[in-house]
Amino acid sequence: MPRMHTLTHFRLCPHSRSVRLLLAELDIGFALIEERPWEYRPELMAMNPAGELPVLALEGGPVLCGSYAISEYVAEDVKTNLRERFAPPIFPGSRDDRAEVRRLVDWFHGKLNREVTREILEERVYRAYRMNGAAAPDVAILRAVRENLRYHMSYIAYLAHQRQWLAGDEMSFADLAAAAHLSCLDYLGEVPWDEYEPARIWYARIKSRPAFRPLLADRISGVAAPGHYADLDF
Amino acid sequence: MPRMHTLTHFRLCPHSRSVRLLLAELDIGFALIEERPWEYRPELMAMNPAGELPVLALEGGPVLCGSYAISEYVAEDVKTNLRERFAPPIFPGSRDDRAEVRRLVDWFHGKLNREVTREILEERVYRAYRMNGAAAPDVAILRAVRENLRYHMSYIAYLAHQRQWLAGDEMSFADLAAAAHLSCLDYLGEVPWDEYEPARIWYARIKSRPAFRPLLADRISGVAAPGHYADLDF
Numbered sequence: 001m002p003r004m005h006t007l008t009h010f011r012l013c014p015h016s017r018s019v020r021l022l023l024a025e026l027d028i029g030f031a032l033i034e035e036r037p038w039e040y041r042p043e044l045m046a047m048n049p050a051g052e053l054p055v056l057a058l059e060g061g062p063v064l065c066g067s068y069a070i071s072e073y074v075a076e077d078v079k080t081n082l083r084e085r086f087a088p089p090i091f092p093g094s095r096d097d098r099a100e101v102r103r104l105v106d107w108f109h110g111k112l113n114r115e116v117t118r119e120i121l122e123e124r125v126y127r128a129y130r131m132n133g134a135a136a137p138d139v140a141i142l143r144a145v146r147e148n149l150r151y152h153m154s155y156i157a158y159l160a161h162q163r164q165w166l167a168g169d170e171m172s173f174a175d176l177a178a179a180a181h182l183s184c185l186d187y188l189g190e191v192p193w194d195e196y197e198p199a200r201i202w203y204a205r206i207k208s209r210p211a212f213r214p215l216l217a218d219r220i221s222g223v224a225a226p227g228h229y230a231d232l233d234f
Numbered sequence: 235m236p237r238m239h240t241l242t243h244f245r246l247c248p249h250s251r252s253v254r255l256l257l258a259e260l261d262i263g264f265a266l267i268e269e270r271p272w273e274y275r276p277e278l279m280a281m282n283p284a285g286e287l288p289v290l291a292l293e294g295g296p297v298l299c300g301s302y303a304i305s306e307y308v309a310e311d312v313k314t315n316l317r318e319r320f321a322p323p324i325f326p327g328s329r330d331d332r333a334e335v336r337r338l339v340d341w342f343h344g345k346l347n348r349e350v351t352r353e354i355l356e357e358r359v360y361r362a363y364r365m366n367g368a369a370a371p372d373v374a375i376l377r378a379v380r381e382n383l384r385y386h387m388s389y390i391a392y393l394a395h396q397r398q399w400l401a402g403d404e405m406s407f408a409d410l411a412a413a414a415h416l417s418c419l420d421y422l423g424e425v426p427w428d429e430y431e432p433a434r435i436w437y438a439r440i441k442s443r444p445a446f447r448p449l450l451a452d453r454i455s456g457v458a459a460p461g462h463y464a465d466l467d468f
Contacts, residue, residue, distance in 0.1 A: 049389065050337075050345055062330045066344075069336040072306070076329055095310055096296045102303040103284075110300075111284055114348075155283065 005030040008047065008055040010037050011218045012125055012187060014117050015067040015109060016054040017180035022071060022173060023056075024211035026087045030056070038126045067109060071173050092170040101167040104159075104174035108181055115148040117181045124188055125223060133222060146190065153196040156182075160202035171206070179206045183215055189226040193234070200234075208232045239264040242281065242289040244271050245452045246359060246421060248351050249301040249343060250288040251414035256305060256407060257290075258445030260321045264290070272360045301343060305407050326404040335401040338393075338408035342415055349382040351415045358422055359457060367456060380424065387430040390416075394436035405440070413440045417449055423460040427468070434468075442466045 007023065007030045009016030023030050035044050040051045048055045048065040056064040064070045075091045091098045123137035123145075156178060159166045167174040182203055185191050193200040206212065216230040228234035241257065241264045243250030257264050269278050274285045282289045282299040290298040298304045309325045325332045357371035357379075390412060393400045401408040416437055419425050427434040440446065450464040462468035 050341055052345070062333055064333050065337045066340045068302070068340045069333045072336055073329060073333045076332075095307060098310075099296055099298050099303045099307045102306055103299045106300045106302045107284055110344075111286070 004059050006033055006057045007031070008033045008035050008044065008053060008057070010035055010053055011220055012121060012184045013037060013053045014113060014177075014181040014184045015052075017183060017215055018109070018173070018177045019054045019056065019067050019070050020214065021176040021180060021211050022074065022090060024214070025090065025171075025176065025209070026074060026077075028074065036129065038130050067177075071105070075173070088170065090171075090173045090176070092172055093168060097168055101172040101174045104167050105177050107155075108174065108177040112152050112178075112181050116145050116152060117184055119145040120185060120188060120190060125220070128222060149185065149190065150192065150195075153192065153199055156202070157196040157199040161198040166202070175202075175206055179203060179212070183207075183212075187218070187220075187225045187229055188223065204232065204234065238293050240267055240291045241265070242267045242269050242278065242287060242291070244269055244287055245454055246355060246418045247271060247287045248347060248411075248415040248418045249286075251417060251449055252343070252407070252411045253288045253290065253301050253304050254448065255410040255414060255445050256308065256324060258448070259324065259405075259410065259443070260308060260311075262308065270363065272364050301411075305339070309407070322404065324405075324407045324410070326406055327402060331402055335406040335408045338401050338406075339411050341389075342408065342411040346386050346412075346415050350379050350386060351418055353379045354419060354422060354424060359454070362456060383419065383424065384426065384429075387426065387433055390436070391430040391433040395432040400436070409436075409440055413437065413446070417441075417446075421452070421454075421459045421463055422457065438466065438468065 005023075005028065007016070007019060009020065009032060011034065020032075035041065035053060037044075037051070037053050044053075044055070045051055047057070047063055050065060052066060054067065054070065056070045058064065064073055071090070075089065091101050093101075119141060123141055127135040127137075156166065163169070165171045165175050166178055182191055182199075193203075207216070219225065239257075239262065241250070241253060243254065243266060245268065254266075269275065269287060271278075271285070271287050278287075278289070279285050281291070281297055284299060286300060288301065288304065290304045292298065298307055305324070309323065325335050327335075353375060357375055361369040361371075390400065397403070399405045399409050400412055416425055416433075420437075427437075441450070453459065
């Protein structure tokens with residue numbers, strides 16, 4: 001039994017990053033254990049038969065698999081003892097407001113992941129690791145996926161222009177999910193910030209939060225982050 | 235404003251089917267409107283910019299996009315007036331139990347969909363519709379995806395053997411999600427039931443529930459369901 005909560009993650013996994021942000025925003029302490037998800041190690045499969053990240057093993061509690069189960073579990077936590085001090089809800093507002101948060105979480109962790117983040121990570125990171133750096137990305141795939149990213153950037157800019165935060169008046173898990181994906185893509189220098197000013201302003205705001213600092217300190221071998229990655233005034 | 239709740243769906247969309255089962259189990263009445271998701275009609279995009287199904291427009295209420303937002307919204311409904319009579323919770327049990335339900339919902343609507351259902355629907359239904367019946371499925375893809383299905387059937391059989399229902403002692407949205415996917419695959423004659431007896435027994439049990447009847451009456455043009463599809467003693 002672990003002596004504290006442990007989060008099994010990969011540094012550039014967007015689902016893992018959204019949960020790191022979530023736990024930090026809620027002031028829930030945790031230790032990190034890194035897995036390379038493409039290795040499907042037996043130790044990971046034993047914790048999560050799906051072989052997916054992140055996995056949150058709560059001290060003296062259950063093992064929670066995936067950002068969906070984890071986020072809803074900690075969102076139910078207002079009345080219990082995981083939290084060390086008051087933190088605002090991450091599915092805020094009315095029931096209708098929460099449906100909007102969840103629609104957008106689904107958008108970022110489902111659609112944006114499928115159409116952009118997972119493809120770029122596979123082409124530029126995972127495959128190179130699996131093949132010890134010998135794999136060149138498929139240029140045609142990258143071109144198509146970068147075009148998809150422009151569509152998603154437009155939508156994020158539209159939301160950021162209309163609203164205080166992406167799902168409404170308050171910051172929510174939708175912001176954390178979107179920021180998690182964009183932070184992975186930004187690490188890889190893939191985000192055309194200049195063309196989507198409201199998205200850039202929103203991202204600069206969320207990036208300057210204390211919860212974001214550990215992500216900005218992450219580096220992975222073989223891929224250098226661009227100079228603006230950790231710059232709060234990028 | 236619609237005079238009753240309306241669910242925009244496609245007959246063989248597994249996410250839509252899980253919500254049809256959910257609403258029927260909760261005794262929430264609704265009218266169906268069919269969309270062909272591969273057409274991305276402006277009317278669908280206006281309701282759900284993601285262009286995905288299902289979409290639930292509540293009478294006098296919000297428009298809910300996607301099985302995640304819909305299922306969590308109606309799960310919060312115990313204290314409100316959507317429900318006409320008592321129905322058991324679909325995220326039953328303790329907070330830990332609900333995390334297990336959500337892990338498995340994620341498995342079926344995420345992993346099983348990605349590795350099997352979406353691929354088979356694309357190869358055998360969607361592409362043929364888009365090309366007016368002229369498209370032959372890619373045999374290599376079908377072979378790989380059928381192999382994936384065996385792995386998922388093993389896991390469902392394992393869960394069904396260990397537990398009363400897939401996530402625990404009570405029926406939950408995890409059962410409805412799994413049954414929704416298997417019902418689509420079964421319509422296409424893709425499920426090797428004979429080799430996974432505990433899964434077959436579990437499916438026969440859920441298939442015999444009144445909520446399942448409308449799904450068993452569905453037919454789509456160009457693809458005949460096998461004889462056992464609507465047979466409760468298959």
